[in-house]
Amino acid sequence: MEGIVLALFVCLLLALVTKYLSVPPIPFYIIAGVVLGKSGLALVANDQISTFFSEMGLIFLLFFMGLGLKLERVAANRTAVLTSGIIDLNVNMLIGFVAAYMFGFSLIESAVIAAAFYISSTAMALTSLIENRKLMLREAETVIWLMMFEDLVLIVFLAIISAGNQNPLLLFLKIAGVLAVLYALAHWGKEFLISILDRDDELPIIFTFAAVLTTASFSMFLGVPETMMVIALGAAFATTDPDAFEQHARPFKDVFLVTFFVFFGVTIDFSGGVNLLMITVISGLAVLSKFISGIITGVVIHDSALAGIEIWGNTIGRGEFSIALASLYGSPLVATTIAAVVIVTSIVGSFTAKYCTNLRKGIMHVGRRKSSPRRAH
Amino acid sequence: MSFMALRSLNLPGVGTKYEFETDKGDTVAIFFTKTGMIQMYTLQKGCNAPSAAEMTPVEARRLGNILTGAIIEADQESVEIAFSALADLRITIHTFIIPKAIAGKTIEDLQIRAKTGATVIAVCRQDKNIVNPSPTFVFESGDAALVIGESDQLKKFEQEILVA
Numbered sequence A: 001m002e003g004i005v006l007a008l009f010v011c012l013l014l015a016l017v018t019k020y021l022s023v024p025p026i027p028f029y030i031i032a033g034v035v036l037g038k039s040g041l042a043l044v045a046n047d048q049i050s051t052f053f054s055e056m057g058l059i060f061l062l063f064f065m066g067l068g069l070k071l072e073r074v075a076a077n078r079t080a081v082l083t084s085g086i087i088d089l090n091v092n093m094l095i096g097f098v099a100a101y102m103f104g105f106s107l108i109e110s111a112v113i114a115a116a117f118y119i120s121s122t123a124m125a126l127t128s129l130i131e132n133r134k135l136m137l138r139e140a141e142t143v144i145w146l147m148m149f150e151d152l153v154l155i156v157f158l159a160i161i162s163a164g165n166q167n168p169l170l171l172f173l174k175i176a177g178v179l180a181v182l183y184a185l186a187h188w189g190k191e192f193l194i195s196i197l198d199r200d201d202e203l204p205i206i207f208t209f210a211a212v213l214t215t216a217s218f219s220m221f222l223g224v225p226e227t228m229m230v231i232a233l234g235a236a237f238a239t240t241d242p243d244a245f246e247q248h249a250r251p252f253k254d255v256f257l258v259t260f261f262v263f264f265g266v267t268i269d270f271s272g273g274v275n276l277l278m279i280t281v282i283s284g285l286a287v288l289s290k291f292i293s294g295i296i297t298g299v300v301i302h303d304s305a306l307a308g309i310e311i312w313g314n315t316i317g318r319g320e321f322s323i324a325l326a327s328l329y330g331s332p333l334v335a336t337t338i339a340a341v342v343i344v345t346s347i348v349g350s351f352t353a354k355y356c357t358n359l360r361k362g363i364m365h366v367g368r369r370k371s372s373p374r375r376a377h
Numbered sequence B: 001m002s003f004m005a006l007r008s009l010n011l012p013g014v015g016t017k018y019e020f021e022t023d024k025g026d027t028v029a030i031f032f033t034k035t036g037m038i039q040m041y042t043l044q045k046g047c048n049a050p051s052a053a054e055m056t057p058v059e060a061r062r063l064g065n066i067l068t069g070a071i072i073e074a075d076q077e078s079v080e081i082a083f084s085a086l087a088d089l090r091i092t093i094h095t096f097i098i099p100k101a102i103a104g105k106t107i108e109d110l111q112i113r114a115k116t117g118a119t120v121i122a123v124c125r126q127d128k129n130i131v132n133p134s135p136t137f138v139f140e141s142g143d144a145a146l147v148i149g150e151s152d153q154l155k156k157f158e159q160e161i162l163v164a
Helices: A001-020 A026-036 A048-068 A071-076 A079-101 A109-117 A122-131 A138-162 A170-190 A190-197 A205-222 A226-237 A242-267 A277-301 A303-314 A320-329 A332-375 B056-066 B112-116 B151-164
Strands: B007-011 B015-021 B027-033 B038-043 B049-053 B078-083 B087-096 B119-127 B129-130 B142-147
Touching: A001 A242, A026 A242, A026 A332, A048 A138, A048 A205, A048 A226, A048 A242, A048 A277, A048 A320, A048 B129, A071 A079, A071 A138, A079 A109, A079 A138, A079 A277, A109 A190, A109 A277, A109 A320, A109 A332, A109 B151, A122 A138, A122 A303, A122 A320, A122 A332, A138 A170, A138 A226, A138 A277, A138 A303, A138 A320, A170 A190, A170 A205, A170 A226, A190 A205, A190 A242, A205 B049, A205 B056, A226 A242, A242 A320, A277 A303, A277 B151, A303 A332, B015 B078, B038 B056, B049 B056, B087 B129, B087 B151, B112 B119, B112 B151, B142 B151
Parallel strands: none
Antiparallel strands: B007 B015, B015 B027, B027 B038, B038 B049, B078 B087, B087 B142, B119 B129, B119 B142
């Protein structure tokens, strides 16, 4: 218990500092966990309470993602979302997979690494667009839809990987069934849900917490992974009043998710040896591969490679979803590799998000200078 | 007169965007972000880098008041409300800071309604609000009085009550 208090206190300080410097806090929570945990000072160890908190963190993260899904909006923007999304998916999955496989990971491990390598942090990308005042740029919309597409792909990944040795078709049917039931409940109970959410007392918060936990605990009974259950619940609730649910679930998500990140760091184990070369190469490739996919997307969607720099700069950071994949399916070595990718890319990404517009202007400027003598005639 | 359509768009995870192009080809975009802040971007025609300002909801409302044509002085402001259904009735609410000269006097003493036609509808005193003060209400120096009336009546209030 003292461990978790110490960890939370450290995170509080880190949150203050990172907010002040406006850099993403996630890498620092993980580093704090590594320093406090068994690979570092060994002050904090995983116990039942921290495991429970971490699980809650993951569940609320995915519930939030479900709440944010706007399927009808994706359908309305199909061409743009699909084009950029598929470029992003193919380029990054391929590079991530090949790199991991070359370093000797098994096929499945390489697939997990590739998935974590591919998925950018939605939280970081959106925060950086807002904080760096880029919402009006044409590329901002592309980035927003890209994040939505990645969320959808993540759901497919989670379903595939968590299927284990279940019959995938059966699992798919079960998930569809759960989704249909939850949608029906949200549809027929919409007025009841909204009447609860509108109250000023503690009821909306208790209801939200209980609904998420109850749904998650049904997973054992139905044999549908709890990750799928809570995403489905979020998606169903999104048809009622998603903003109210976000507001009531946010305190749980914020606290539990911080615990999730820091204890992910705590459990990182360097005892198996760390291949620094591998970690450096994969992290470097993670920055490079988003550059490649960004430039291609820029050329295809905006007719401009320079637009690609903007897309690249805002999508480098890998974060919450990569860590989620690592903690759900990763062996210790996979987890360490993904942690390194997250730490490196999110720190690099916070700089590129701030300065890629300058970089872009610089390139344009150099380009103009080169061509101006010819134009002078 | 024709207006360019105001486009609104809900951006998942970010908030709501409103955008329109002016007659002269400049673009204005407003984002109500999920962080609670409001960002306004303006893009001059022919430019490719917009400039941005981030505002709190209070600041955004203040900007809205300015844009609707209300007068803003240092710490006094006013809002004009037009009821187009009522023969274009235009009513203005203006805040005035009470000067030392009339401190200690009541609304009755000053004969505000009789002299100007305007009405004091609220007084803000050190962050406390007194709504619909009675005629015997005593002003103190530094009070912010909310006065309602037509713009001529408010001008009279300013010239005859505050200065006298």
